[in-house]
Amino acid sequence: MNRPILASIHIEAFKHNLNRVRTLAPEAQIWSVVKAAGYGHRLESVLEGLADTDGFALLDLRDADWLRTQGWQGRILLLEGLFSANELTEALALDCDLVVHCQEQVTLLEAFAAHSGHAIRIFLKLNSGMNRLGFAPTIYRDMYHRLHALGHQVDHMTHFANADAIDQKPTVGEQMDCFSKAVEGLSGKTSLANSAAILWHRTALGDWVRPGIMLYGLSPTGLHEDIAHANLKPVMSLTSEIIDIQHLAAGEHVGYGGRYTAPQAMRIGVIACGYADGYPRHAPDGTPVWVQTNGTGVICPIAGRVSMDMITIDLRNAPDAQIGSQVELWGQKVPADTVAAAAGTIGYELICALAPRVPVELIRKS
Numbered sequence: 001m002n003r004p005i006l007a008s009i010h011i012e013a014f015k016h017n018l019n020r021v022r023t024l025a026p027e028a029q030i031w032s033v034v035k036a037a038g039y040g041h042r043l044e045s046v047l048e049g050l051a052d053t054d055g056f057a058l059l060d061l062r063d064a065d066w067l068r069t070q071g072w073q074g075r076i077l078l079l080e081g082l083f084s085a086n087e088l089t090e091a092l093a094l095d096c097d098l099v100v101h102c103q104e105q106v107t108l109l110e111a112f113a114a115h116s117g118h119a120i121r122i123f124l125k126l127n128s129g130m131n132r133l134g135f136a137p138t139i140y141r142d143m144y145h146r147l148h149a150l151g152h153q154v155d156h157m158t159h160f161a162n163a164d165a166i167d168q169k170p171t172v173g174e175q176m177d178c179f180s181k182a183v184e185g186l187s188g189k190t191s192l193a194n195s196a197a198i199l200w201h202r203t204a205l206g207d208w209v210r211p212g213i214m215l216y217g218l219s220p221t222g223l224h225e226d227i228a229h230a231n232l233k234p235v236m237s238l239t240s241e242i243i244d245i246q247h248l249a250a251g252e253h254v255g256y257g258g259r260y261t262a263p264q265a266m267r268i269g270v271i272a273c274g275y276a277d278g279y280p281r282h283a284p285d286g287t288p289v290w291v292q293t294n295g296t297g298v299i300c301p302i303a304g305r306v307s308m309d310m311i312t313i314d315l316r317n318a319p320d321a322q323i324g325s326q327v328e329l330w331g332q333k334v335p336a337d338t339v340a341a342a343a344g345t346i347g348y349e350l351i352c353a354l355a356p357r358v359p360v361e362l363i364r365k366s
């Protein structure tokens with residue numbers, strides 16, 4: 001038998017979450033954001049589960065190439081555009097839309113246009129206050145006119161820094177004001193909203209929304225409670241099994257550094273999942289793990305440091321658990337956001353870090 005760890009990808013949950021985006025942004029077209037191998041879910045999963053999207057947004061040409069090879073004929077947006085001049089030919093051969101966010105990219109397109117009449121679909125990126133990618137409002141219009149003069153289709157894009165927060169600056173309202181001024185009177189479609197804006201700022205959607213995390217059923221804030229109202233379904237379940245059980249006497253320690261000390265005689269379950277699978281090494285004692293029992297299953301807390309290939313849990317809540325009992329590390333019973341919060345991070349980081357060594361299975365029933 002193989003090592004029992006498995007990431008199950010619930011295809012129906014992908015379809016459900018994409019429909020939720022359609023309901024929340026009925027007028028908009030959808031760039032499903034699938035960078036980082038579909039937030040760790042693998043490209044084959046998103047291609048099947050999100051097949052009804054209008055386009056996929058990603059970073060790497062090799063991912064665009066893979067989607068085209070599989071027969072994807074919809075749009076593909078390169079979220080960071082071209083990294084070097086030699087990517088242009090391939091990007092066009094793959095019929096990608098390009099984000100243009102810096103002068104070097106504009107110059108590159110001008111040089112290219114000198115010997116090619118190829119019209120390109122561009123999303124020109126405005127830095128409306130996040131100060132990461134994009135052109136300052138003072139030069140944005142100039143860039144627009146330069147690209148437009150080359151005969152390209154130029155649409156407008158910006159990204160919100162704080163659509164998941166209240167009153168943190170720059171606010172969505174401030175960024176929207178900046179955007180409206182910058183694009184005033186210019187033709188072209190707009191792309192504004194990430195998941196947080198789709199959930200909480202539906203006056204700031206634009207013609208193309210860019211949901212990422214909500215498609216995977218997690219919260220933009222990293223707090224599972226925050227998306228309770230949105231009726232999203234977690235797509236990934238990371239499961240494994242108990243592969244050993246230790247019987248401890250009171251006062252004995254568990255694992256590296258002896259972080260956990262048994263307060264009484266108790267059983268410790270050893271699970272085949274560690275940080276080399278993507279489980280956060282910083283998960284403290286008490287982080288919840290769901291264990292299948294003869295009843296409906298119970299939550300057992302982590303006891304002892306997470307190691308490369310294993311975690312250890314306190315089995316006092318699960319007297320009938322045994323070697324071979326199923327566990328869920330995150331997914332349906334324990335939200336990934338909850339595990340992440342215990343470890344001081346957000347669900348995004350956990351799912352994106354799912355290790356290549358973890359096998360992935362696509363589950364097609366609901």
Ligand SMILES: *Cc1c(COP(=O)(O)O)cnc(C)c1O
Pocket residue numbers: 033035079159193194195196210211212213214220
């Ligand atoms: C990653 C990304 C998104 C998706 O963000 P979520 O918070 O996952 O919805 C949208 N737009 C851009 C430019 C991104 O880089």
